Amino acid sequence: MTGIYATVITVVALLFAGWAxxxxxxxxxxxxxxxxxxxxxxxxxxxxxxxxxxxxxxxSRQFARAEFVxxxxxxxxxxxxAFYWARGERSRSxxxxxxxxxxxxxxMVLRVQQVWAGIGG
Amino acid sequence: MADPGEVDAGARHSPAPTGQxxxxxxxxxxxxxxxxxxxxxxxxxxxxxxxxxxxxxxxAFAAIVYIVATISLARGGATSRRLATVAISIELVGVLIxxxxxxxxxxxxxxxxxxxxxxxGYGFVPLVLPFVGLWWLRHTR
Numbered sequence: 219m220t221g222i223y224a225t226v227i228t229v230v231a232l233l234f235a236g237w238a239x240x241x242x243x244x245x246x247x248x249x250x251x252x253x254x255x256x257x258x259x260x261x262x263x264x265x266x267x268x269x270x271x272x273x274x275x276x277x278s279r280q281f282a283r284a285e286f287v288x289x290x291x292x293x294x295x296x297x298x299x300a301f302y303w304a305r306g307e308r309s310r311s312x313x314x315x316x317x318x319x320x321x322x323x324x325x326m327v328l329r330v331q332q333v334w335a336g337i338g339g
Numbered sequence: 340m341a342d343p344g345e346v347d348a349g350a351r352h353s354p355a356p357t358g359q360x361x362x363x364x365x366x367x368x369x370x371x372x373x374x375x376x377x378x379x380x381x382x383x384x385x386x387x388x389x390x391x392x393x394x395x396x397x398x399a400f401a402a403i404v405y406i407v408a409t410i411s412l413a414r415g416g417a418t419s420r421r422l423a424t425v426a427i428s429i430e431l432v433g434v435l436i437x438x439x440x441x442x443x444x445x446x447x448x449x450x451x452x453x454x455x456x457x458x459x460g461y462g463f464v465p466l467v468l469p470f471v472g473l474w475w476l477r478h479t480r
Contacts, residue, residue: 285382292378303367311363318367 223269224327227262231323234259238317241310248304248312256316259323260297267294270330286333293326355479356415357423365475368468369409375461376402376453383450391450397437398452404430405453408472424476431469434458438466 234255241252267290274286300319304312358366380398388395404426411423438457441448448455458465 282382282386284385288378288382292374295374299370300367303363303370307359307363309360309363311360314364315367318364318371322371 235320373405
């Protein structure tokens with residue numbers, strides 16, 4: 219699992235999270251731009267998942283493959299769920315929901331890497 | 340449950356939705372725990388069930404409790420509200436009992452669940468969450 223791309227996702231997600239948390243602190247409901255950020259993160263995660271599965275298929279190493287794919291799919295599920303759930307909320311809570319998704323993503327990416335490295339959890 | 344002091348000017352208003360405003364955020368947090376507990380227990384039950392059946396059955400039970408709480412809080416309505424109250428009460432009892440047991444007899448809980456150590460592996464959010472959930476159900480009544 220290439221570390222650089224995972225680091226890029228982590229940094230982007232954390233920057234987005236900081237932005238979302240600041241807008242929530244300023245009592246803003248989620249803007250179109252924030253939803254666009256969630257879409258962008260989803261695209262990054264899509265590449266991450268495809269790359270991860272391709273690498274897994276090309277490797278003969280022993281590790282928890284089902285768990286690995288499970289966590290990759292879990293990553294992919296988060297931004298759309300947050301998008302769906304935050305939409306239609308007319309308060310800062312919607313912004314916080316998006317912020318949560320951005321905060322959880324690095325944790326999920328870390329778990330993907332741990333499973334890839336064979337570290338149990 | 341019914342508090343006669345809280346009837347405002349005799350107006351029998353229908354309860355506020357539990358999945359809007361702050362509830363929107365609360366449901367998202369519950370959803371994350373539903374997802375985390377479910378995935379953890381799925382892995383535990385499918386790959387290493389025999390290692391610690393008690394802990395892993397507890398994990399699965401916690402997962403179900405979080406799923407029910409998430410969905411019923413999101414839906415709102417009278418029945419969902421009752422279901423949410425039951426689920427979150429079970430969650431509160433669960434985190435307190437499992438938390439206390441894991442501190443008193445750690446050997447039984449070497450394999451972690453969401454509620455082990457009062458949720459210390461998850462920043463103690465599992466301990467705080469049921470209190471917030473019950474408060475929110477009261478607040479929106």
